[in-house]
Structure formats: C-alpha cells, structure tokens
Amino acid sequence: MTSLELTLANVLASIEQARSAGNSHALKALLDRKRAICEALAAPEQCWLEPPVQAPSHIPGPRQIREKALVAA
Numbered sequence: 001m002t003s004l005e006l007t008l009a010n011v012l013a014s015i016e017q018a019r020s021a022g023n024s025h026a027l028k029a030l031l032d033r034k035r036a037i038c039e040a041l042a043a044p045e046q047c048w049l050e051p052p053v054q055a056p057s058h059i060p061g062p063r064q065i066r067e068k069a070l071v072a073a
Helices: 003-021 024-041 062-072
Strands: none
Touching: 003 024
16 A cells, blocks of 8 residues: 555544544545545556557548558559
C-alpha cells in the first residue's frame, strides 16, 4: 500500500468515528479530504498499468481498401 492509500484508510476510519459521534463539522472536512485523496489516487501517474492505446479515429473499411487497390492498378 502506498502512503496515500494508508492515509485514505485512516480517513475512512475517522469518518466512521465522526459519524458515530455526530460531529458534522469534522465529517464534512473528512469527506472533503477523502474526495481529494480519491481524486489523487485516480490520477494517471498513480496508475500501475499503461493507459490503453487509442485506436485511430478512422479505420478504412473493406470497400475503401478495394477502391484504393483499383485506383493503384
């Protein structure tokens, strides 16, 4: 686990404590912190896998390929 993930685990535990204690101010602050940590964890630099390769926006269909072959001949 990264330190960011450990921090998130601690924040989640604190959220449960704040809910059970009825502390709405602390709960709001902790939920904001949780949201910020989740956004940071979702950032591309946190990804362990390479992002998927984007397919070309235009892939010629069979008809276009045949037309090119006829023109070239």
